[in-house]
Amino acid sequence: MIMNNRKTFKILHYALLVILTAFFLFPVLWVVLSSFKPQSELFQIPIKILPQQWTFENYIEAMSRGDFVRYFSNSLFVAVTATIITVLISIMAGYGFSKYFFIGRDFLFMVMLATLMIPLQVIMVPIFLQLKASGLLNTLWGIIIPPSATPTGIFLARQYMATLPNSMIEAARIDGAGESRIFFHIILPLSKPIIATITIFSFMWRWNDYLWPLIVILDDKKQTIQQALANFVGQLQINWSQLLAMTTVAILPVIIIFLVFQKYFMTGISSGAVKG
Amino acid sequence: MKRFMLSVIVLVLVLGLFVPSIAQEDVTLRVLWFNDANESDVFLDTIQPYLDENPHIKIDMQVVAFSDYEQKLKVMLTGDMAPDLARVTNNQIPVFLSELEPIAPYIEDIKDVESAFMAASLAFAKNENDEIIAYPTEATANGMIVNKTAFEKAGVDVAEVSKTWTWEEWEEIIKKVIAVEGNPTYGLALDFTPHRFSTLLFEFGGRMMNDDYTAVNFSNEKTVETITWFKRMHDEKIVPESVWLGSENPAELFQAGVVACHIGGSWNINVYAKNIKDFEWMVVVPPKGEIVSSVPGGKFVASFKGSKNKEEAQKLMAWFSEDGPNAKYCCDTFNLSSRIDSSVEYPSNTSDFAAFSEALKATPVYVANEWKNPVLSQISPVIKEQIVLALMGDISPADAAAAIDQKGAEMMK
Numbered sequence: 001m002i003m004n005n006r007k008t009f010k011i012l013h014y015a016l017l018v019i020l021t022a023f024f025l026f027p028v029l030w031v032v033l034s035s036f037k038p039q040s041e042l043f044q045i046p047i048k049i050l051p052q053q054w055t056f057e058n059y060i061e062a063m064s065r066g067d068f069v070r071y072f073s074n075s076l077f078v079a080v081t082a083t084i085i086t087v088l089i090s091i092m093a094g095y096g097f098s099k100y101f102f103i104g105r106d107f108l109f110m111v112m113l114a115t116l117m118i119p120l121q122v123i124m125v126p127i128f129l130q131l132k133a134s135g136l137l138n139t140l141w142g143i144i145i146p147p148s149a150t151p152t153g154i155f156l157a158r159q160y161m162a163t164l165p166n167s168m169i170e171a172a173r174i175d176g177a178g179e180s181r182i183f184f185h186i187i188l189p190l191s192k193p194i195i196a197t198i199t200i201f202s203f204m205w206r207w208n209d210y211l212w213p214l215i216v217i218l219d220d221k222k223q224t225i226q227q228a229l230a231n232f233v234g235q236l237q238i239n240w241s242q243l244l245a246m247t248t249v250a251i252l253p254v255i256i257i258f259l260v261f262q263k264y265f266m267t268g269i270s271s272g273a274v275k276g
Numbered sequence: 277m278k279r280f281m282l283s284v285i286v287l288v289l290v291l292g293l294f295v296p297s298i299a300q301e302d303v304t305l306r307v308l309w310f311n312d313a314n315e316s317d318v319f320l321d322t323i324q325p326y327l328d329e330n331p332h333i334k335i336d337m338q339v340v341a342f343s344d345y346e347q348k349l350k351v352m353l354t355g356d357m358a359p360d361l362a363r364v365t366n367n368q369i370p371v372f373l374s375e376l377e378p379i380a381p382y383i384e385d386i387k388d389v390e391s392a393f394m395a396a397s398l399a400f401a402k403n404e405n406d407e408i409i410a411y412p413t414e415a416t417a418n419g420m421i422v423n424k425t426a427f428e429k430a431g432v433d434v435a436e437v438s439k440t441w442t443w444e445e446w447e448e449i450i451k452k453v454i455a456v457e458g459n460p461t462y463g464l465a466l467d468f469t470p471h472r473f474s475t476l477l478f479e480f481g482g483r484m485m486n487d488d489y490t491a492v493n494f495s496n497e498k499t500v501e502t503i504t505w506f507k508r509m510h511d512e513k514i515v516p517e518s519v520w521l522g523s524e525n526p527a528e529l530f531q532a533g534v535v536a537c538h539i540g541g542s543w544n545i546n547v548y549a550k551n552i553k554d555f556e557w558m559v560v561v562p563p564k565g566e567i568v569s570s571v572p573g574g575k576f577v578a579s580f581k582g583s584k585n586k587e588e589a590q591k592l593m594a595w596f597s598e599d600g601p602n603a604k605y606c607c608d609t610f611n612l613s614s615r616i617d618s619s620v621e622y623p624s625n626t627s628d629f630a631a632f633s634e635a636l637k638a639t640p641v642y643v644a645n646e647w648k649n650p651v652l653s654q655i656s657p658v659i660k661e662q663i664v665l666a667l668m669g670d671i672s673p674a675d676a677a678a679a680i681d682q683k684g685a686e687m688m689k
Contacts, residue, residue, distance in 0.1 A: 040551045045532040065314070124347070128355045137357075214348060218306070218357070220338050230341030234312030235365060236416070236543040 028251070035059070035244040042240055059249075062242035066228050067221070068249075075225040076253065078143050078213075079206040085148040086202040087195055093149070094157020094194075095187055099169060109158070116151050120211050128215055142216040143209070143224070150205070153198045160194035161187070196264030203257045207250075225250050300332040303588045307337040308352070308359040310345045313546060315363070315575075318608040322601050326592060333588060346371060358582035360589040366400040366573050369410060370650035376409035377579045382590035389597075396572035396636065397614040399644040410578035411597040412614030414606050417570040417636040418475040420562040421530065421538045421548065421628075425555035426459045438560035443479070443505075446563040450514060453536050463514040465526030465535040466506075470659040471647070474571050475539055477502045478643055481566025485646045492651060492684025494659075494677035498566065503666050503673035510667050520667055530557075541573070542632040545625050546610040559628035561635055570635035572644050574614055612636070651687050658683045 030049065034042060035058055037051040062068070097109050120127075127146070128137070136142035164187065172182045188195075210226040217223055229250060232243040309316045316339045327333055338359075340348050346368060352358060353375055364372065380386045389408060390398065397412035420438075427434035430453040437449065450463035466472055474484060482499035485492055494500075509515040516535065518524040530538040531551050538544070539562070548557055561568060577596065579589040595601065603620040606613040612632055613620050622629055646652060662676035671679070 040531075040553045043528045043531040043551070045534060065317075124351055125354050128351045132355055132357070211344075214340070214344055215351060218338055218352075219336060223338075227341070230343065231311055231339050233341055233343060235310065235342040236541060237312045237547055239313065 031244055031251075032248050035241070035248045037241070039241040058241040058245035062232075062245045065242065066223075066231070068225070068228065068246065070221060071223050071225045071228040072249075074140060074222060075207060078140055078209075078224060079203050079253070082144045082148060082206040083199055083202040085144065086150055086153050086206075087198050089149045090153030090157045090198050091188070091191060091195065092183075093154040094159075094161050095183060097154065097158040098161040099164075099166065099187075112151050113155060124211075124215055131216060137216060138218040138222065139216070140222060143206075143213050147209075147212060150202070153202060156198060156201075157191070157194055160191065164190055193264040196261040200258055200261050204254050207254055302332050302334060303585050304334040304336050305360040305585055305589055305592065307335055308345075308349060308362040309337055309339050310342040310363060311339055312342075312543065313609065315609050318605055319363075319596075321608070322605045323592065323596055326595050326601075333592065353580065353582065356582060358580040358584075360583045360585045361577055361579055361593060363413075364410060364576050364578055366576070366647070367653050369400055369576065369578075370648070370653065372578075372580075373403050373409070375580050375582065376403070377581050377583065377586050377590070378403070378407040378409050379411065379590060379593070380407060382587065383594055392597075392599075392616060393614050394572070394616055394636070395641055396639060396644040397574050399641065400572075400574065400648055401576055410576035411593050413575050413577055413597070413602065414609065414611035415542075415614040415636065416573040416575075417542045417612060417632040417639075418472055418539060418573075419542065419559055419570055419632045419635045421540060421544060421557060421559050423460060423530070423533065423536045423555055424558050426453050426456070426533075426536045428556075429453075429459055430456045434560060435558065438563075441563045443563045443565050447514070450536060454514070460534055460536040462516045462529075462535045464509065464537045464539065465516060465519055465529050466539045467526055467541075468519050468523075468660070470652075470656045470663075471571060471573070472539055472541070473506070473659075473663065474643075474647070475562070475569065476506065476565075478569035478571065478640075479562060479565035479567065480505065483642070483646070484652060485649060489645055489649055491688060492655065492681050494680040494684075495674070496677075500673045500677050503663060503676060506663070507667050507669075507673065517667075520664060542612050542629070545628050545632075549610075549625055559631040561631055567640065568635060568638045569643060570632070570639045571647065572636055572639060573647070651684060654687055655680065655683050 033049060033051060036054050036056070038053055038055050038057065041048070041052060097105065131137040131142050131146070136145065168186065169182055172186055177185070208226060209224070210230060213224045213227055217227065225246075229243065229246055232239045232246070307319075309319065316337060320335065320337065323335070327335070349359075349362060349368075349372065353372070358375070369376070379389065383389065386408065389411070393401075393412045394415060397415050398408065401408050401410040401412055403409050422434050422438070424434055427449075430449075432449055432453065437445070441449070453459055454461060454463050466476065477484065477499055480498050480502040482502050483496055484494060484499070506515070510517055510520070516524070516529065519526050519529070526535065526538055527540060527544055527547065529535045530540075530544075531548065533555060545559065562570075577593050579586045579593065583589055596605070597615075599615055599617060599619055602613055602615055603618055605611075606618065606620045607622055610622065610625075612629060659680055662671070662679045665671045666673045666676040
């Protein structure tokens with residue numbers, strides 16, 4: 001009886017998971033399939049999921065509308081470089097906030113978290129002036145450097161590192177290890193899950209970032225992929241076919257990054273979420 | 277020989293002295309642009325002969341998505357980084373009015389410009405001192421696009437009847453059209469914007485402002501009548517509720533064959549010509565109400581008071597606005613020209629463009645003058661909201677008009 005109940009529960013459990021997966025996957029699948037439809041098929045009623053006439057025309061035309069190879073390279077450079085810097089800063093700051101005791105530590109942590117409350121739109125003009133004064137305007141480094149220290153990344157790292165036993169660090173100190181040796185040889189290898197989590201988040205933020213590059217970049221050649229995608233939406237017309245085609249291409253890197261780091265991802269997230 | 281050598285040396289020295297002053301310094305014009313389709317590419321292609329003639333001029337163009345264009349331009353102006361040339365819409369001109377550079381000081385005779393463009397387009401391009409501060413490039417017009425096949429199935433020659441039809445006649449015909457099996461379910465879709473709604477409003481003899489444009493005035497008999505008519509069309513299922521009371525795009529409904537007529541803009545020609553394969557369509561002059569009216573709009577090129585190379589930018593804009601380049605630009609972007617004397621020859625859909633032009637020419641000047649007022653753009657969300665409330669039956673059309681007037685009065689204070 002108990003075995004039967006367990007079996008039924010398992011079947012229901014999997015059925016629910018399959019339904020939820022299909023529910024979340026459907027919009028992505030629809031985007032991908034629609035990118036292979038001619039524009040005239042997009043608005044057909046009744047709606048058909050599969051293209052009646054498969055075409056690569058949308059991809060070819062979209063690629064000819066701009067230097068998409070360059071936009072992808074720009075986005076890739078920005079996302080990878082910014083992620084490396086963000087991970088380094090987050091891990092170091094998280095370690096400092098969780099394992100070092102100094103006056104005003106918690107206050108500083110709260111101040112840092114409070115910066116999450118300021119929307120970018122509010123500080124757009126001062127940021128523009130700052131970037132202009134510092135010579136970062138219209139450079140890819142202007143997109144990378146200023147938002148590198150993310151409060152969310154530091155928060156996640158701090159929460160995770162608080163779970164690492166202090167006794168381990170103290171033992172290393174007694175054994176004569178220096179602070180940098182402790183950080184690089186003990187803390188860093190133990191922080192793989194949170195590094196993977198911040199890597200996924202940071203890559204996704206930077207890859208999908210639109211507003212910051214919009215302020216910083218003044219030259220078409222330095223555009224990121226998100227800026228180029230937005231250009232398909234005009235005042236009076238939207239080129240849905242080409243937008244869908246390039247969106248399909250643009251989501252690939254994020255999926256790849258997630259697949260590479262996913263085995264650490266859940267551990268990192270859950271550790272950061274419940275311990276503190 | 278000696279004399280010859282001496283002459284050569286003197287010539288070289290003289291040239292050496294003069295050449296730096298003859299060669300013009302390179303000027304890079306920073307251009308800010310937004311696209312609906314291929315306008316940035318066509319602009320660059322159109323100005324290529326000018327660049328060939330003036331090799332010292334280089335173009336550094338940035339294309340920004342329309343949704344963030346205004347924001348970007350504001351940030352650039354605040355940061356003292358004004359572009360040398362920017363594409364702007366008629367709605368954006370009032371926003372940047374004080375920043376735009378008048379064109380008169382850079383051309384021989386301003387009357388040449390005044391006489392070259394349609395009055396409705398020029399009305400948008402003037403500042404409070406009546407100075408022209410932008411060159412009109414392409415014009416947009418609102419009009420009626422019909423599913424010709426659906427009318428044919430109902431035995432109606434829409435090309436013929438539309439020459440003289442009134443709104444009463446249209447209503448009678450459209451009921452016949454949607455009654456035919458297999459035909460569109462609905463008669464008319466109207467874009468969910470006050471700008472497109474105003475096409476109906478002006479046709480019905482309504483006004484949105486008073487005669488001297490100093491106050492919002494929706495509470496007039498004809499405007500209230502228009503809202504009442506529009507509500508009746510919704511109640512009788514001639515107009516689908518999914519557009520004004522939902523979020524459906526009427527252009528997509530028209531392309532899907534769900535509605536028989538679409539009151540939209542001239543830019544739809546481009547989209548429909550590419551996408552509609554299942555039925556024939558055409559642009560007709562809208563039915564006559566009190567008057568026949570379109571609503572003009574358009575795009576412009578302008579330079580700014582803070583632009584670093586405004587003199588060269590003004591020269592380029594003046595050249596770009598001449599008939600030849602303007603006709604090429606409008607032809608390749610599939611747009612109406614703002615020029616009166618335009619020699620544009622479209623590769624197809626000539627009669628559709630002509631129908632829009634005809635409606636535009638019949639449009640009274642007060643239509644542009646009303647839409648030129650920034651208050652109307654600012655209260656657009658209120659206009660939409662109040663009309664929606666009236667369509668839902670929550671308030672009467674007269675109350676909706678009164679609420680719009682009240683908000684307008686607050687904003688004009």
